[in-house]
Amino acid sequence: MGFATLLSSIGASVATVFVLYCAALFGYRILLHPLRSYPGPFLAKLSDSYAGFYALTWRLHLVTRRDHLKYGPVMRYGPNRLVFNSAAAFRGWPMPMHSERVTKSEVYRVTQQLENVYNVFNVRDRAEHRLKRKLIGRAVTEQSMRSFEPTMTAQIEIFLRQVLQAAQARTTSERMVNMTQPFKYLGYDIVGHLAFGYPLKLQTDDSNRFVVKANAYGNFRLNMYMQWPLLRHLRIESVLDLLPNGLRVRLFNLIETMIKARLAQDKDARRDLFFYAADDFREGNDGLRLGNLWTEAIFFLPAGGDTTSTALASLFFYLSRNPVCYAKLCDEIRTTFRSGADIRGGPQLAGCSYLRACIDEALRMSPPVPGTLWRQLAYDDPHTEPWVVDGHVIPSGTEVGVNIYALHHNEEYFPDPFSFKPERWLAANDDRGGESGKAGIHNAFAAFSAGPRGCAGKAMAYLEASLVTARTLWYFDFEAAPGRADGKGARTRGRTDGHGSEGEFRLYDVFISIHNGPHLAFRTRGDYYRELTGGEL
Template sequence: MMFALVIGYRLFFHPLSTYPGPLLAKVSDIYAGFYALGMRLHLVMYSDLKKYGPVVRHGPNKLVFSSPKALQGNFSTLYNRDEDILTFQDIYNNERVTKSHVYELTVTSGKPSIFNAIDKQKHRRKRKLIGQAITDKAMRSFEPTMLGQIDIFIKEVLLASKASQPVNITDFTKRLGADIVGHLAFGYALNMQTDPTNRFVLQGLAVGSYQNNSFMQFPMLKNLRLQNLLIIVGYKSRMKYKNLLQQMITHRLSQEKHARNDLYSFVVDHLDDPTVGVTTSELWSEALFFFPAGGDTTTTAMSALFFYLAQYRDVYEKLTTEIRQTFDSEVSIRNGPQLSSCKYLRACIDEALRMSPPVGGTLWRELYSDELYNGPFIVDGHMIPPGTQVGVSIYALHHDEQYFDDPFVFRPDRWLTEDQAILSRMNSAFSPFSIGGRGCAGKAMAYLEASLVIAKTLWRFDFTLAPGRKGQVGMGVAGKGTGRSRPKEFQLYDTSGSRHDGPNLIFRERHL
C-alpha cells in the first residue's frame, strides 16, 4: 500500500510531475542505476533528451538539461526582489548551487576531498592549494619530466613498430598518464610504461570510478549496504593500491621538501595553515585525485583522437602535414610558440573532446543556500523546486545538431571557421572539462600533454588501423543497440569518467 502511495505521489503530485521522462525514472532511481551499472547512462540520456525534449525528469528528484543556457547561461543576474524580475540562471557558474548530496556517498576517509567536497568555501581552499601544482609556472618547471615520460612512450611505440605488433592506444596512454601523474602528485616513478609491476593501479582506479558512479546514480546501493557486492570486485587490487600509496608517501617524505617539482614541493609551505584548510595527511588524499582527473581525462582525449585520425584519413594527412612542416625535429616539439601555432592540432583535440567527452555524463548539482538570495532558483527559464538535483548531459549537448552540424562526423575544420556567430554557438555548448569553480583545474595541462604526444607521434611515425578484428576494437557495431551502432564513433563506457578500449594501430617509423 505504501509503495503504491509513493508511486502515485511521484507520478501525479510531486513538484516535478509535469516534466516528461521515462515512467520508471519518474518513480525510482532504479532507472538511472540500471544503466549506470551497464556503463551506458550517457547514451540513454542522449536518447531520452531526443525523445522527450531539452529538459527530462531522469529520477524522482532529478532534471537533466541539454542547453547552453543551463550549462553556462546568458545572464548571471540574480533574482531581483525589488523589481520582481526573473532572469535565466545557469547551473555550473551559479553561486547558489553546489555539488549534489550524492557526492557524499563517495567519501571514504571520513573527510571530503576536492572531488566530493560539497561546502563551497572548503572546496575553494582545497582547489586554490592543489592548483598551485598546475599553474603556468609550475608546469614550466614540470615540463622536462613530462617530456621525459612522453619520450618513453615514443620508445615503446617504436619497439612495437619494429616487431610489427599492434599498439592498443588506450593501454599505452593510460600507462603514460599514470606515470606523469605519479611524478606530478607524488614525485614517484611508477614506471608503468616499461614495467608491469604497478599496472594493477589502473584496474583499481577503474573499479573505484565505476563503484562511485553507481552509488551516485543509485544511492540505494549504498544505503542498503549492497555496495558490498561491488566492493568484492577488485578488493585485492585496492589493498595492493593502498600499500603502494603508503610506499609512495614514505618515499617522498624521506626526501627534502623541494627535492622534486611535484605537488608536495609546490604546496608544502602552505600546509597545516588554518586559512588553507588542508593538513599534510589530507594532502595525500587530494593527490590521489590527480589520477582520474589528470590521467584519465587526457587518456580519453588522446585515445579518441588516435581513433578518429585512423578513421578519417583526410584529417590524418592534414594534421601530419601541419606537424611535419612546423617542426624540423622531434626534439624541437615542446611547449612554446611553434606548438601554439599548430591551430589544426588544437582543432583536432577539441573535436575529439566534443565527440568523445571524458566526462560525458551529468554532473549533478543542487541549491546550496538561500541565505543571501531568497528568490526562486531558475535554470533556463524553469523554476526548480527545492531538493531537486539538476545537471547538463554533456554528451547530449556535444551531439546536438542545433549547435554542431553533423554532430556524429569528426570535422576539426568546424573549429577554424571565421564565422564568429557559428563559433560562438559551438563554444556555448562545448564543455569537455566542465566550467565554473568546480571545473577542471588541470585543463591547460591536459591540452599540453595531448598536444605533445600527438605531435611527437605524428612527427616520428605513420600509422594505420590494425588488420582484422583487432582493428575494429573501439568501434560501434551496427545493430548493437542504443548509441553503440555507429562504427566511426569511439565507444566510451560511462563511469564517473570514461572507460574505453583501443584503437589498435600499426605504426611504421618514418625514414628521413
C-alpha cells in the same frame, strides 16, 4: 497462536505496510510532486533505479542522449532530478549551473572515503572548495607546467621508444598496438611524478599496472553510487571491497607508499603537488589515511591518469579513419617544427591551430567524463530569488545536471555530431557572430566543466595531448590495424537505442570513460626515429 503463525502474521503485516508505503510514495511522485509535469522515462519518475541500471551496464551516457531525443531538452531523470541538454543550461543566462549560488549535489557525499574528510572533487562547501582548488591548481597552472615539462617529456620519450619497437617489429601482429594501455600507462606515469615525484614506471614495469584496473573499478563504484545512492545506503560496500582480488587494498597501499616516499624528502626536492600543497595540507595525528594529502591523491591519480588518455585514444582512432584530417595535421606538425626536439610547449606548439582543433573535436566526441554532474542550490543560499535554469524555475530540493555526452552530440550545436570535423572549431574561432553564431559551440563544450568547479588541470591536459600527438606524428605514420574494427560494427549511423553509432569510438561510462583500442599499425617516418635512439640505426 503458534510461533510460526505469529511470524507469518508479522511478515504479512510488514509486507502490507511496505506495499502501502510504496504505493503512497509512487503516487505522490507521479501525481503531486513538483516535477510531475516534466517528461521522462516512467520508471525514472518513480526511482533512481532507472539511471542506476544503465550505470551498472556502463552505457548511461548513450541512453541519456537517446532519451533526450525522445523527451526533449529537459527531462525528469529521477524523482528529484532534472537533466538538461542545452548550452543555456550549462553556461548560459540568467543563472548557469556553475553560478556561485549553486553547489555540487548532496549525492557527492557518497564518494567520500571517510566522514568529514573531503577532496577537491567531493567537497561541497564553496569556501572550502575554493581553497582546495587554489592549492591543487598551483601544481597544474601553465607556469607550473613549464617547469614540469621536462619530466613530462621524459615520460613521453619512453612512450615513443616503445612505439618504435612496435614499428620495427617483423610481423604484422607485433606491429599492431592497442593504444588504450600505452596511453593509460603514460598518463599514470606522468601524474605519479606530478603528484609526489614518484616513478610508477607503468610503461616499463608491470608491478604497478594494477592501478589502471583498480581506478576503473573505483570509478565504477563512484558512478553507481552517484546515480543510485540507495546502493551505498544498503551497505553493499563491504561485499564490493572483496572484489576484484583486493585491488582497492593494493591501490591504497601504493598511495601510502607514494606519500611516505615524498614525505621523506625535502619539500623543495621537486615542484610537484606536494611542493605546492604541503604547508596547507598538513597531516593530523590520526594517521596518514585520514589526512588531506591522502584524500587528494585518491582523486588526483585517476583525474590526471585516465582523462587525457581517453582524449588521446579517441584522437588517434579518428585520425586513423579520416585520412584528410590525418594528412592535414601531419602537414601542420611537419612544417612547423625542424626536429622532434623542437616540439615543446611554447608559441610554436600553441600556434598549431589544427592540432588544437583536432584535440577539441576528440574531446567533444569522446568526453573523458561523459555523464551528468549533478548540482543543486547551495544549502546556505538565502532563496531570495528563484533558481532559473534555461527558463525553468527549479523547485527546492531538485538536483539539476547536463549530460556531457548528450550535449556534445546535440545537433543544434554540432551538426553531423558523429563525424570527426576539426574544422568546426576553426570556423568557430574565426566567427564573430557572437553567441548566436558559430562561436556559440564553445558554450556547448563541456569537456572541462566550467566556472569555479571547472577542471583545474586543463592546461596540463592540452600540453600532454599536444606533445604526445605532435611528437608521434613527427617520428611515425600510423593507420588502423588490418582486421580490427574497434568502434565499428553492424550498427547504423545515428542509432538511438542506447548502443552508440557506427564508426564511433566506443566509450563505456564508469564516471571516467573506459575504452578498448584503437588498434593501430605504426611505421617509422624516414630516419627521423634516430633521434629516439641517440642517433644509432
